[in-house]
Amino acid sequence: VPDELEIIADLARRFAPVLPVVTGIGDDGAVLDCQTASRIVVVTDMLLDGVHFDVRTTPVELIGRKSIAVNLSDLAAMACQPTAAFVSIAVPSGQTDRDVNQFIRRLYDGIDEICRQFSCSIAGGDTNSWSGPFAINVCLTGTPMRDEAILRSGGSAGDQLFVTGPLGGSLGNERHLKFTPRLKIAGWLAQNCPPTAMMDVSDGLAIDLKRLADQSGVGALVDESRIPIHADVPSQLPDEKRIAAAVADGEDFELLFAVRPEHVAVLTSASAVDGLLFHHIGELQAAPGCRLERADGHVSELPEVGWKHRF
Protein backbone atom coordinates (compact mmCIF):
# COMPACT_ATOMS: atom_id res chain seq x y z
CA VAL A 1 0.00 0.00 0.00
CA PRO A 2 1.51 3.39 -0.91
CA ASP A 3 1.40 5.60 2.11
CA GLU A 4 2.42 9.14 2.87
CA LEU A 5 5.79 8.18 4.36
CA GLU A 6 6.84 6.20 1.29
CA ILE A 7 5.67 8.93 -1.06
CA ILE A 8 7.55 11.60 0.89
CA ALA A 9 10.67 9.42 1.05
CA ASP A 10 10.49 9.00 -2.74
CA LEU A 11 10.11 12.73 -3.24
CA ALA A 12 13.00 13.48 -0.85
CA ARG A 13 15.24 11.11 -2.84
CA ARG A 14 14.11 12.59 -6.13
CA PHE A 15 14.42 16.24 -5.18
CA ALA A 16 17.62 16.86 -3.25
CA PRO A 17 18.06 20.42 -1.99
CA VAL A 18 19.81 22.87 -4.34
CA LEU A 19 21.10 26.23 -3.11
CA PRO A 20 19.68 28.56 -1.83
CA VAL A 21 17.67 25.66 -0.34
CA VAL A 22 19.83 24.15 2.39
CA THR A 23 17.20 21.79 3.85
CA GLY A 24 14.51 20.48 1.55
CA ILE A 25 11.82 17.80 1.62
CA GLY A 26 11.54 15.62 4.71
CA ASP A 27 11.78 17.94 7.69
CA ASP A 28 9.09 20.05 9.37
CA GLY A 29 9.88 22.77 6.87
CA ALA A 30 12.49 23.93 4.38
CA VAL A 31 15.43 26.18 5.15
CA LEU A 32 16.58 28.73 2.58
CA ASP A 33 19.79 30.69 2.68
CA CYS A 34 19.02 34.36 2.13
CA GLN A 35 22.36 35.96 2.86
CA THR A 36 22.74 37.23 -0.69
CA ALA A 37 19.17 38.55 -0.93
CA SER A 38 17.66 41.58 0.73
CA ARG A 39 14.13 40.66 -0.31
CA ILE A 40 12.23 37.39 -0.47
CA VAL A 41 9.07 37.28 -2.58
CA VAL A 42 6.34 34.71 -1.96
CA VAL A 43 3.56 33.83 -4.42
CA THR A 44 0.86 31.19 -4.14
CA ASP A 45 -1.88 29.76 -6.35
CA MET A 46 -4.31 26.93 -5.81
CA LEU A 47 -5.51 24.89 -8.81
CA LEU A 48 -8.70 22.87 -8.63
CA ASP A 49 -10.21 20.04 -10.62
CA GLY A 50 -13.14 21.31 -12.66
CA VAL A 51 -11.96 24.93 -12.46
CA HIS A 52 -8.35 25.15 -13.68
CA PHE A 53 -8.13 21.70 -15.32
CA ASP A 54 -10.24 18.60 -15.77
CA VAL A 55 -8.58 15.60 -14.18
CA ARG A 56 -10.47 13.24 -16.52
CA THR A 57 -9.09 14.81 -19.69
CA THR A 58 -6.01 16.87 -18.80
CA PRO A 59 -2.74 14.91 -18.92
CA VAL A 60 -1.52 14.74 -15.31
CA GLU A 61 1.95 16.05 -16.26
CA LEU A 62 0.29 19.20 -17.61
CA ILE A 63 -1.63 19.70 -14.36
CA GLY A 64 1.69 19.56 -12.50
CA ARG A 65 3.28 21.85 -15.05
CA LYS A 66 0.47 24.41 -14.87
CA SER A 67 0.47 24.46 -11.07
CA ILE A 68 4.08 25.66 -11.17
CA ALA A 69 3.78 27.78 -14.32
CA VAL A 70 1.00 30.03 -12.98
CA ASN A 71 3.17 30.78 -9.94
CA LEU A 72 6.25 31.36 -12.10
CA SER A 73 4.12 33.82 -14.05
CA ASP A 74 3.39 35.69 -10.80
CA LEU A 75 7.12 35.83 -10.06
CA ALA A 76 7.82 37.08 -13.61
CA ALA A 77 5.19 39.76 -13.02
CA MET A 78 7.24 40.96 -10.04
CA ALA A 79 10.54 40.63 -11.97
CA CYS A 80 11.71 37.93 -9.57
CA GLN A 81 13.82 34.84 -10.05
CA PRO A 82 12.27 31.64 -8.60
CA THR A 83 14.14 29.85 -5.82
CA ALA A 84 11.96 27.15 -4.21
CA ALA A 85 8.61 25.42 -4.75
CA PHE A 86 6.25 24.02 -2.09
CA VAL A 87 3.59 21.68 -3.41
CA SER A 88 0.52 20.60 -1.41
CA ILE A 89 -1.82 18.04 -2.91
CA ALA A 90 -5.17 16.50 -2.00
CA VAL A 91 -5.59 13.23 -3.91
CA PRO A 92 -8.99 11.53 -4.16
CA SER A 93 -9.01 8.29 -2.14
CA GLY A 94 -10.46 5.02 -3.31
CA GLN A 95 -8.06 4.47 -6.20
CA THR A 96 -5.76 1.50 -6.58
CA ASP A 97 -2.22 1.85 -5.25
CA ARG A 98 -0.88 1.61 -8.75
CA ASP A 99 -3.12 4.39 -10.00
CA VAL A 100 -2.18 6.66 -7.09
CA ASN A 101 1.53 5.99 -7.49
CA GLN A 102 1.34 6.63 -11.20
CA PHE A 103 -0.73 9.79 -10.74
CA ILE A 104 1.73 11.26 -8.26
CA ARG A 105 4.74 10.22 -10.33
CA ARG A 106 3.34 11.81 -13.48
CA LEU A 107 2.26 14.93 -11.60
CA TYR A 108 5.82 15.37 -10.31
CA ASP A 109 7.25 14.63 -13.77
CA GLY A 110 5.43 17.71 -15.01
CA ILE A 111 6.45 19.72 -11.94
CA ASP A 112 10.07 18.58 -12.21
CA GLU A 113 10.42 19.47 -15.87
CA ILE A 114 9.27 23.06 -15.58
CA CYS A 115 11.12 23.58 -12.30
CA ARG A 116 14.36 22.46 -13.95
CA GLN A 117 13.70 24.69 -16.93
CA PHE A 118 13.46 27.75 -14.67
CA SER A 119 16.01 26.71 -12.01
CA CYS A 120 13.50 26.32 -9.22
CA SER A 121 14.14 23.77 -6.48
CA ILE A 122 11.32 21.58 -5.14
CA ALA A 123 11.76 22.07 -1.42
CA GLY A 124 8.65 20.88 0.41
CA GLY A 125 4.92 20.40 0.52
CA ASP A 126 2.12 18.33 1.95
CA THR A 127 0.56 15.10 0.68
CA ASN A 128 -3.02 14.18 1.60
CA SER A 129 -5.83 11.92 0.51
CA TRP A 130 -9.51 12.73 0.91
CA SER A 131 -12.96 12.09 -0.51
CA GLY A 132 -12.96 15.32 -2.56
CA PRO A 133 -11.67 16.01 -6.10
CA PHE A 134 -7.99 16.61 -6.85
CA ALA A 135 -6.61 19.92 -5.58
CA ILE A 136 -3.10 21.31 -5.68
CA ASN A 137 -1.60 24.38 -4.04
CA VAL A 138 1.81 25.69 -4.99
CA CYS A 139 3.77 28.30 -3.12
CA LEU A 140 6.96 29.67 -4.68
CA THR A 141 9.69 31.81 -3.21
CA GLY A 142 11.81 34.10 -5.31
CA THR A 143 14.21 37.01 -5.22
CA PRO A 144 14.16 40.24 -7.23
CA MET A 145 16.11 40.09 -10.50
CA ARG A 146 17.26 43.63 -9.79
CA ASP A 147 17.15 45.51 -6.48
CA GLU A 148 13.43 45.50 -5.92
CA ALA A 149 10.34 43.57 -6.96
CA ILE A 150 8.15 45.40 -9.46
CA LEU A 151 4.67 45.99 -8.05
CA ARG A 152 1.29 46.77 -9.56
CA SER A 153 1.16 50.03 -7.68
CA GLY A 154 4.01 52.05 -9.17
CA GLY A 155 2.29 53.39 -12.30
CA SER A 156 1.66 57.09 -12.99
CA ALA A 157 -0.52 59.01 -15.42
CA GLY A 158 1.33 59.21 -18.73
CA ASP A 159 3.04 55.84 -18.36
CA GLN A 160 2.63 53.75 -21.50
CA LEU A 161 1.01 50.31 -21.40
CA PHE A 162 2.38 47.19 -23.07
CA VAL A 163 1.62 43.47 -23.18
CA THR A 164 4.15 40.81 -24.07
CA GLY A 165 1.99 38.79 -26.46
CA PRO A 166 -1.37 38.31 -28.11
CA LEU A 167 -4.41 37.60 -25.96
CA GLY A 168 -7.54 35.43 -26.02
CA GLY A 169 -8.56 31.87 -26.75
CA SER A 170 -6.14 30.28 -24.27
CA LEU A 171 -8.74 27.94 -22.80
CA GLY A 172 -9.96 26.70 -26.18
CA ASN A 173 -6.80 24.66 -26.65
CA GLU A 174 -3.99 23.66 -24.31
CA ARG A 175 -2.25 27.03 -24.21
CA HIS A 176 -3.42 27.63 -20.63
CA LEU A 177 -1.53 24.43 -19.74
CA LYS A 178 1.52 24.89 -21.93
CA PHE A 179 2.29 28.61 -21.85
CA THR A 180 5.81 29.87 -21.16
CA PRO A 181 6.05 31.97 -17.99
CA ARG A 182 7.64 35.28 -19.06
CA LEU A 183 10.63 35.12 -16.74
CA LYS A 184 13.17 35.69 -19.48
CA ILE A 185 11.38 38.74 -20.80
CA ALA A 186 10.87 40.04 -17.25
CA GLY A 187 14.63 39.80 -16.79
CA TRP A 188 15.18 41.73 -20.01
CA LEU A 189 12.73 44.42 -18.89
CA ALA A 190 14.24 44.71 -15.41
CA GLN A 191 17.63 45.17 -17.04
CA ASN A 192 16.75 47.43 -19.96
CA CYS A 193 13.70 49.50 -19.04
CA PRO A 194 12.26 48.68 -15.64
CA PRO A 195 8.46 48.94 -15.68
CA THR A 196 6.87 51.29 -13.19
CA ALA A 197 4.10 48.71 -12.67
CA MET A 198 3.65 45.14 -13.87
CA MET A 199 1.38 42.12 -13.46
CA ASP A 200 0.50 39.01 -15.42
CA VAL A 201 -2.72 38.68 -17.40
CA SER A 202 -4.42 35.74 -15.72
CA ASP A 203 -8.06 36.77 -15.40
CA GLY A 204 -8.29 38.80 -18.62
CA LEU A 205 -6.93 42.18 -19.73
CA ALA A 206 -10.04 44.11 -18.67
CA ILE A 207 -10.03 42.88 -15.06
CA ASP A 208 -6.29 42.83 -14.68
CA LEU A 209 -5.72 46.30 -16.14
CA LYS A 210 -8.29 47.63 -13.69
CA ARG A 211 -6.30 46.04 -10.85
CA LEU A 212 -3.05 47.60 -12.03
CA ALA A 213 -4.66 51.00 -12.56
CA ASP A 214 -6.53 50.93 -9.24
CA GLN A 215 -3.42 49.94 -7.30
CA SER A 216 -1.45 52.68 -9.02
CA GLY A 217 -4.19 55.17 -8.16
CA VAL A 218 -4.78 56.11 -11.79
CA GLY A 219 -6.98 55.18 -14.77
CA ALA A 220 -6.15 53.74 -18.17
CA LEU A 221 -6.99 54.15 -21.83
CA VAL A 222 -6.60 51.20 -24.21
CA ASP A 223 -6.56 51.63 -27.98
CA GLU A 224 -8.86 48.89 -29.25
CA SER A 225 -7.08 48.60 -32.59
CA ARG A 226 -3.79 47.88 -30.85
CA ILE A 227 -4.97 44.98 -28.70
CA PRO A 228 -3.11 41.95 -30.09
CA ILE A 229 -5.56 39.12 -30.72
CA HIS A 230 -4.19 35.59 -30.43
CA ALA A 231 -4.44 33.19 -33.36
CA ASP A 232 -6.32 30.88 -30.96
CA VAL A 233 -9.31 33.23 -31.24
CA PRO A 234 -11.32 31.91 -34.21
CA SER A 235 -10.81 34.23 -37.19
CA GLN A 236 -14.36 33.66 -38.45
CA LEU A 237 -15.81 35.41 -35.39
CA PRO A 238 -17.05 38.98 -35.87
CA ASP A 239 -14.43 41.58 -34.86
CA GLU A 240 -16.42 42.57 -31.82
CA LYS A 241 -16.32 39.04 -30.43
CA ARG A 242 -12.64 38.64 -31.24
CA ILE A 243 -11.82 41.78 -29.26
CA ALA A 244 -14.03 40.58 -26.43
CA ALA A 245 -12.14 37.28 -26.36
CA ALA A 246 -8.78 39.07 -26.20
CA VAL A 247 -9.97 41.34 -23.43
CA ALA A 248 -11.92 38.88 -21.30
CA ASP A 249 -10.83 35.28 -21.84
CA GLY A 250 -7.91 35.30 -19.40
CA GLU A 251 -5.30 32.63 -18.69
CA ASP A 252 -2.96 34.28 -21.21
CA PHE A 253 -0.13 34.68 -18.71
CA GLU A 254 1.45 37.46 -20.71
CA LEU A 255 2.89 40.40 -18.81
CA LEU A 256 0.98 43.68 -18.69
CA PHE A 257 3.23 46.57 -17.75
CA ALA A 258 3.63 50.32 -17.71
CA VAL A 259 6.80 52.22 -18.57
CA ARG A 260 7.79 55.89 -18.54
CA PRO A 261 7.12 57.45 -21.96
CA GLU A 262 10.87 57.78 -22.69
CA HIS A 263 11.10 53.97 -22.71
CA VAL A 264 8.62 53.50 -25.54
CA ALA A 265 11.25 53.81 -28.24
CA VAL A 266 13.50 51.09 -26.87
CA LEU A 267 10.53 48.74 -26.50
CA THR A 268 9.07 49.32 -29.92
CA SER A 269 12.49 49.03 -31.56
CA ALA A 270 13.47 46.00 -29.50
CA SER A 271 12.86 43.29 -31.98
CA ALA A 272 11.80 39.87 -30.83
CA VAL A 273 13.06 38.98 -27.35
CA ASP A 274 12.21 35.45 -26.35
CA GLY A 275 10.47 35.26 -29.73
CA LEU A 276 8.12 38.07 -28.79
CA LEU A 277 7.23 41.60 -29.68
CA PHE A 278 6.09 44.15 -27.17
CA HIS A 279 2.62 45.40 -27.97
CA HIS A 280 1.95 49.02 -27.11
CA ILE A 281 -1.76 49.04 -26.20
CA GLY A 282 -2.44 52.28 -24.38
CA GLU A 283 -1.52 54.46 -21.44
CA LEU A 284 -2.25 55.25 -17.84
CA GLN A 285 -4.27 58.42 -17.29
CA ALA A 286 -5.11 60.56 -14.30
CA ALA A 287 -8.87 59.99 -14.50
CA PRO A 288 -9.80 56.79 -12.65
CA GLY A 289 -11.41 53.87 -14.50
CA CYS A 290 -10.43 51.95 -17.61
CA ARG A 291 -11.52 53.13 -21.04
CA LEU A 292 -11.43 51.71 -24.54
CA GLU A 293 -10.90 53.94 -27.59
CA ARG A 294 -12.30 52.63 -30.84
CA ALA A 295 -10.77 53.24 -34.26
CA ASP A 296 -13.45 55.91 -34.92
CA GLY A 297 -12.32 57.81 -31.81
CA HIS A 298 -15.29 56.79 -29.71
CA VAL A 299 -14.29 56.19 -26.06
CA SER A 300 -16.29 53.90 -23.80
CA GLU A 301 -15.78 52.32 -20.42
CA LEU A 302 -13.81 49.06 -20.64
CA PRO A 303 -16.33 46.59 -19.23
CA GLU A 304 -14.94 44.71 -16.23
CA VAL A 305 -15.38 41.29 -17.79
CA GLY A 306 -13.24 38.22 -17.36
CA TRP A 307 -12.62 35.43 -14.93
CA LYS A 308 -13.68 36.13 -11.38
CA HIS A 309 -14.56 33.48 -8.87
CA ARG A 310 -18.22 33.91 -8.00
CA PHE A 311 -19.24 32.09 -4.86
Place this chain on the structure above:
Amino acid sequence: VPDELEIIADLARRFAPVLPVVTGIGDDGAVLDCQTASRIVVVTDMLLDGVHFDVRTTPVELIGRKSIAVNLSDLAAMACQPTAAFVSIAVPSGQTDRDVNQFIRRLYDGIDEICRQFSCSIAGGDTNSWSGPFAINVCLTGTPMRDEAILRSGGSAGDQLFVTGPLGGSLGNERHLKFTPRLKIAGWLAQNCPPTAMMDVSDGLAIDLKRLADQSGVGALVDESRIPIHADVPSQLPDEKRIAAAVADGEDFELLFAVRPEHVAVLTSASAVDGLLFHHIGELQAAPGCRLERADGHVSELPEVGWKHRF
Protein backbone atom coordinates in the same frame (compact mmCIF):
# COMPACT_ATOMS: atom_id res chain seq x y z
CA VAL B 1 -22.79 39.15 -5.49
CA PRO B 2 -19.56 38.70 -3.53
CA ASP B 3 -16.77 38.09 -5.94
CA GLU B 4 -13.09 37.46 -5.67
CA LEU B 5 -12.10 41.10 -6.20
CA GLU B 6 -14.32 42.36 -3.38
CA ILE B 7 -13.16 39.62 -1.04
CA ILE B 8 -9.49 40.33 -1.77
CA ALA B 9 -10.06 44.08 -1.38
CA ASP B 10 -11.65 43.40 2.01
CA LEU B 11 -8.74 41.21 3.08
CA ALA B 12 -6.20 43.79 1.87
CA ARG B 13 -7.93 46.47 3.97
CA ARG B 14 -8.14 44.18 6.97
CA PHE B 15 -4.57 42.90 6.85
CA ALA B 16 -2.14 45.72 6.15
CA PRO B 17 1.49 44.67 5.79
CA VAL B 18 3.58 44.58 8.98
CA LEU B 19 7.39 44.33 8.86
CA PRO B 20 9.20 42.24 7.67
CA VAL B 21 6.35 42.17 5.12
CA VAL B 22 6.77 45.27 2.95
CA THR B 23 4.12 44.40 0.34
CA GLY B 24 1.18 42.25 1.41
CA ILE B 25 -2.18 41.21 0.01
CA GLY B 26 -3.22 42.60 -3.37
CA ASP B 27 -0.20 42.28 -5.65
CA ASP B 28 1.04 39.27 -7.64
CA GLY B 29 2.92 38.19 -4.55
CA ALA B 30 4.21 39.42 -1.22
CA VAL B 31 7.58 41.03 -0.59
CA LEU B 32 9.44 40.33 2.66
CA ASP B 33 12.48 42.18 3.90
CA CYS B 34 15.13 39.67 4.89
CA GLN B 35 18.08 41.95 5.54
CA THR B 36 18.24 41.00 9.21
CA ALA B 37 17.88 37.26 8.58
CA SER B 38 20.39 34.84 7.11
CA ARG B 39 17.84 32.04 6.85
CA ILE B 40 14.21 31.91 5.79
CA VAL B 41 12.18 28.86 6.76
CA VAL B 42 9.05 27.85 4.86
CA VAL B 43 6.41 25.41 6.11
CA THR B 44 3.12 24.39 4.52
CA ASP B 45 0.10 22.29 5.47
CA MET B 46 -3.16 21.63 3.69
CA LEU B 47 -6.31 20.99 5.73
CA LEU B 48 -9.28 19.24 4.20
CA ASP B 49 -12.95 18.88 5.05
CA GLY B 50 -13.67 15.37 6.32
CA VAL B 51 -10.00 14.74 7.17
CA HIS B 52 -8.74 17.50 9.45
CA PHE B 53 -12.11 19.00 10.40
CA ASP B 54 -15.78 18.58 9.58
CA VAL B 55 -17.21 21.72 8.06
CA ARG B 56 -20.72 20.75 9.21
CA THR B 57 -19.79 20.61 12.88
CA THR B 58 -16.48 22.45 13.37
CA PRO B 59 -16.90 26.17 14.12
CA VAL B 60 -15.43 27.99 11.10
CA GLU B 61 -13.20 30.17 13.31
CA LEU B 62 -11.57 27.01 14.64
CA ILE B 63 -10.91 25.72 11.11
CA GLY B 64 -9.12 28.99 10.38
CA ARG B 65 -7.28 28.79 13.68
CA LYS B 66 -6.16 25.21 13.13
CA SER B 67 -4.94 25.90 9.60
CA ILE B 68 -2.49 28.44 11.03
CA ALA B 69 -1.75 26.57 14.27
CA VAL B 70 -0.52 23.37 12.59
CA ASN B 71 1.92 25.46 10.58
CA LEU B 72 3.02 27.44 13.64
CA SER B 73 3.66 24.07 15.27
CA ASP B 74 5.99 23.17 12.36
CA LEU B 75 7.84 26.46 12.86
CA ALA B 76 8.10 25.80 16.61
CA ALA B 77 9.53 22.37 15.76
CA MET B 78 12.31 24.15 13.84
CA ALA B 79 12.77 26.78 16.58
CA CYS B 80 11.66 29.51 14.20
CA GLN B 81 9.70 32.70 14.72
CA PRO B 82 6.78 33.15 12.28
CA THR B 83 6.84 36.12 9.92
CA ALA B 84 4.13 35.82 7.25
CA ALA B 85 1.12 33.66 6.38
CA PHE B 86 -0.22 32.79 2.91
CA VAL B 87 -3.73 31.36 2.87
CA SER B 88 -5.27 29.60 -0.14
CA ILE B 89 -8.89 28.51 0.06
CA ALA B 90 -11.31 26.51 -2.09
CA VAL B 91 -14.86 27.36 -1.07
CA PRO B 92 -17.79 25.18 -2.18
CA SER B 93 -19.95 27.05 -4.67
CA GLY B 94 -23.73 27.15 -4.66
CA GLN B 95 -24.11 28.94 -1.34
CA THR B 96 -25.87 32.24 -0.85
CA ASP B 97 -23.71 35.37 -0.90
CA ARG B 98 -24.46 35.97 2.73
CA ASP B 99 -23.34 32.49 3.70
CA VAL B 100 -20.11 32.78 1.71
CA ASN B 101 -19.31 36.22 3.10
CA GLN B 102 -20.00 35.06 6.61
CA PHE B 103 -17.97 31.87 6.16
CA ILE B 104 -14.94 33.77 4.88
CA ARG B 105 -15.26 36.46 7.55
CA ARG B 106 -15.43 33.89 10.35
CA LEU B 107 -12.60 31.84 8.86
CA TYR B 108 -10.38 34.94 8.82
CA ASP B 109 -11.51 35.88 12.34
CA GLY B 110 -9.96 32.63 13.52
CA ILE B 111 -6.87 33.13 11.36
CA ASP B 112 -6.48 36.73 12.50
CA GLU B 113 -6.72 35.93 16.20
CA ILE B 114 -3.99 33.29 16.26
CA CYS B 115 -1.78 35.25 13.86
CA ARG B 116 -1.94 38.26 16.19
CA GLN B 117 -1.21 36.07 19.19
CA PHE B 118 2.02 34.85 17.58
CA SER B 119 2.98 38.04 15.69
CA CYS B 120 2.49 36.58 12.23
CA SER B 121 1.41 38.86 9.40
CA ILE B 122 -1.23 37.74 6.86
CA ALA B 123 0.52 38.58 3.62
CA GLY B 124 -1.18 36.81 0.73
CA GLY B 125 -3.07 33.84 -0.62
CA ASP B 126 -5.55 32.69 -3.20
CA THR B 127 -9.35 32.64 -3.11
CA ASN B 128 -11.32 30.17 -5.23
CA SER B 129 -14.73 28.60 -5.50
CA TRP B 130 -15.40 25.12 -6.84
CA SER B 131 -17.78 22.18 -6.69
CA GLY B 132 -15.64 20.26 -4.17
CA PRO B 133 -15.62 20.39 -0.36
CA PHE B 134 -13.85 23.12 1.59
CA ALA B 135 -10.03 22.98 1.45
CA ILE B 136 -7.45 25.34 2.87
CA ASN B 137 -3.70 25.50 2.38
CA VAL B 138 -1.47 27.63 4.56
CA CYS B 139 2.15 28.44 3.92
CA LEU B 140 4.13 30.25 6.62
CA THR B 141 7.52 31.87 6.50
CA GLY B 142 9.71 32.20 9.55
CA THR B 143 13.21 32.93 10.75
CA PRO B 144 15.35 30.98 13.22
CA MET B 145 15.01 32.11 16.86
CA ARG B 146 18.75 31.55 17.23
CA ASP B 147 21.35 31.21 14.47
CA GLU B 148 20.01 28.10 12.77
CA ALA B 149 16.78 26.16 12.42
CA ILE B 150 16.69 22.93 14.43
CA LEU B 151 16.20 19.94 12.15
CA ARG B 152 15.05 16.36 12.65
CA SER B 153 18.39 15.09 11.49
CA GLY B 154 20.82 16.31 14.15
CA GLY B 155 20.32 13.59 16.78
CA SER B 156 23.07 11.17 17.94
CA ALA B 157 23.08 7.94 19.90
CA GLY B 158 22.97 8.80 23.59
CA ASP B 159 20.87 11.94 23.14
CA GLN B 160 17.94 11.99 25.54
CA LEU B 161 14.36 12.23 24.30
CA PHE B 162 11.69 14.56 25.66
CA VAL B 163 8.16 15.63 24.85
CA THR B 164 6.61 18.91 25.94
CA GLY B 165 3.28 17.54 27.13
CA PRO B 166 0.98 14.55 27.55
CA LEU B 167 -0.20 12.69 24.47
CA GLY B 168 -3.34 11.01 23.18
CA GLY B 169 -7.05 11.67 22.85
CA SER B 170 -6.66 14.96 20.99
CA LEU B 171 -9.28 14.12 18.37
CA GLY B 172 -11.87 13.02 20.93
CA ASN B 173 -12.52 16.60 21.92
CA GLU B 174 -11.53 19.96 20.44
CA ARG B 175 -7.87 19.87 21.52
CA HIS B 176 -6.74 19.26 17.92
CA LEU B 177 -8.46 22.55 17.06
CA LYS B 178 -7.50 24.57 20.13
CA PHE B 179 -3.96 23.48 20.99
CA THR B 180 -1.24 26.04 21.67
CA PRO B 181 1.65 25.86 19.18
CA ARG B 182 4.80 25.46 21.29
CA LEU B 183 6.59 28.55 20.03
CA LYS B 184 7.27 29.94 23.49
CA ILE B 185 8.77 26.71 24.74
CA ALA B 186 10.78 26.33 21.51
CA GLY B 187 12.23 29.77 22.21
CA TRP B 188 13.13 28.72 25.75
CA LEU B 189 14.80 25.56 24.45
CA ALA B 190 16.73 27.38 21.73
CA GLN B 191 17.99 29.77 24.39
CA ASN B 192 18.70 27.40 27.26
CA CYS B 193 19.54 23.96 25.86
CA PRO B 194 19.28 23.76 22.07
CA PRO B 195 17.92 20.37 20.99
CA THR B 196 20.08 18.36 18.61
CA ALA B 197 16.90 17.28 16.78
CA MET B 198 13.29 18.36 17.10
CA MET B 199 9.88 17.91 15.45
CA ASP B 200 6.24 18.25 16.42
CA VAL B 201 4.05 15.25 17.21
CA SER B 202 1.35 15.51 14.57
CA ASP B 203 0.86 11.94 13.35
CA GLY B 204 1.52 10.17 16.67
CA LEU B 205 4.64 9.54 18.75
CA ALA B 206 5.38 6.17 17.15
CA ILE B 207 5.44 7.42 13.56
CA ASP B 208 7.00 10.75 14.36
CA LEU B 209 9.77 9.33 16.54
CA LYS B 210 10.65 6.95 13.72
CA ARG B 211 10.95 9.94 11.37
CA LEU B 212 13.24 11.79 13.77
CA ALA B 213 15.39 8.69 14.44
CA ASP B 214 15.57 7.75 10.73
CA GLN B 215 16.58 11.26 9.70
CA SER B 216 19.20 11.33 12.43
CA GLY B 217 20.51 7.97 11.24
CA VAL B 218 19.95 6.32 14.64
CA GLY B 219 17.34 4.31 16.55
CA ALA B 220 15.40 5.05 19.72
CA LEU B 221 14.27 3.44 22.95
CA VAL B 222 11.17 4.73 24.72
CA ASP B 223 10.40 3.87 28.33
CA GLU B 224 6.72 2.93 28.29
CA SER B 225 6.15 3.97 31.90
CA ARG B 226 7.42 7.48 31.15
CA ILE B 227 5.09 8.23 28.25
CA PRO B 228 2.81 10.98 29.53
CA ILE B 229 -0.82 10.08 28.84
CA HIS B 230 -3.19 12.98 28.32
CA ALA B 231 -6.28 13.36 30.53
CA ASP B 232 -8.28 13.28 27.29
CA VAL B 233 -7.57 9.54 27.05
CA PRO B 234 -10.44 7.87 28.97
CA SER B 235 -9.15 6.66 32.35
CA GLN B 236 -11.47 3.63 32.32
CA LEU B 237 -9.60 2.14 29.34
CA PRO B 238 -7.17 -0.71 30.09
CA ASP B 239 -3.57 0.51 30.44
CA GLU B 240 -2.56 -1.09 27.16
CA LYS B 241 -5.15 0.92 25.24
CA ARG B 242 -4.26 4.10 27.08
CA ILE B 243 -0.62 3.70 26.06
CA ALA B 244 -1.67 2.91 22.50
CA ALA B 245 -3.72 6.11 22.39
CA ALA B 246 -0.78 8.19 23.63
CA VAL B 247 1.56 6.60 21.10
CA ALA B 248 -0.70 6.50 18.05
CA ASP B 249 -3.54 9.03 18.21
CA GLY B 250 -1.58 11.98 16.84
CA GLU B 251 -2.60 15.64 16.48
CA ASP B 252 -1.00 16.39 19.87
CA PHE B 253 1.25 19.12 18.47
CA GLU B 254 3.66 18.80 21.37
CA LEU B 255 7.36 19.01 20.58
CA LEU B 256 9.44 15.84 20.50
CA PHE B 257 13.15 16.59 20.86
CA ALA B 258 16.55 15.17 21.66
CA VAL B 259 19.22 16.85 23.79
CA ARG B 260 22.78 15.97 24.77
CA PRO B 261 22.79 14.02 28.05
CA GLU B 262 24.36 16.93 29.95
CA HIS B 263 21.19 18.94 29.32
CA VAL B 264 18.89 16.50 31.10
CA ALA B 265 19.38 18.08 34.50
CA VAL B 266 18.37 21.58 33.39
CA LEU B 267 15.27 20.19 31.67
CA THR B 268 14.11 18.02 34.54
CA SER B 269 14.74 20.79 37.05
CA ALA B 270 13.19 23.46 34.85
CA SER B 271 9.82 23.77 36.47
CA ALA B 272 6.82 24.70 34.42
CA VAL B 273 7.66 26.80 31.39
CA ASP B 274 4.60 27.94 29.54
CA GLY B 275 2.66 25.93 32.15
CA LEU B 276 4.39 22.72 31.06
CA LEU B 277 6.83 20.13 32.28
CA PHE B 278 9.33 18.40 30.05
CA HIS B 279 8.74 14.67 29.98
CA HIS B 280 11.85 12.56 29.65
CA ILE B 281 10.65 9.55 27.67
CA GLY B 282 13.74 7.76 26.38
CA GLU B 283 16.88 8.08 24.34
CA LEU B 284 18.38 7.78 20.89
CA GLN B 285 20.46 4.64 20.36
CA ALA B 286 22.89 3.46 17.72
CA ALA B 287 20.80 0.46 16.64
CA PRO B 288 18.24 1.52 14.02
CA GLY B 289 14.52 1.16 14.70
CA CYS B 290 12.29 2.34 17.54
CA ARG B 291 11.82 0.19 20.62
CA LEU B 292 9.54 0.28 23.65
CA GLU B 293 10.72 -0.90 27.07
CA ARG B 294 8.02 -2.10 29.42
CA ALA B 295 8.15 -1.71 33.22
CA ASP B 296 9.18 -5.37 33.51
CA GLY B 297 12.22 -4.74 31.32
CA HIS B 298 10.80 -6.42 28.22
CA VAL B 299 11.81 -4.59 25.03
CA SER B 300 9.70 -4.81 21.86
CA GLU B 301 9.58 -2.97 18.59
CA LEU B 302 7.50 0.21 18.78
CA PRO B 303 4.78 -0.53 16.24
CA GLU B 304 4.64 2.08 13.51
CA VAL B 305 1.05 3.04 14.16
CA GLY B 306 -0.57 6.41 13.85
CA TRP B 307 -2.01 8.73 11.28
CA LYS B 308 -0.75 8.17 7.77
CA HIS B 309 -2.60 9.14 4.64
CA ARG B 310 -3.45 5.95 2.77
CA PHE B 311 -4.44 6.52 -0.80
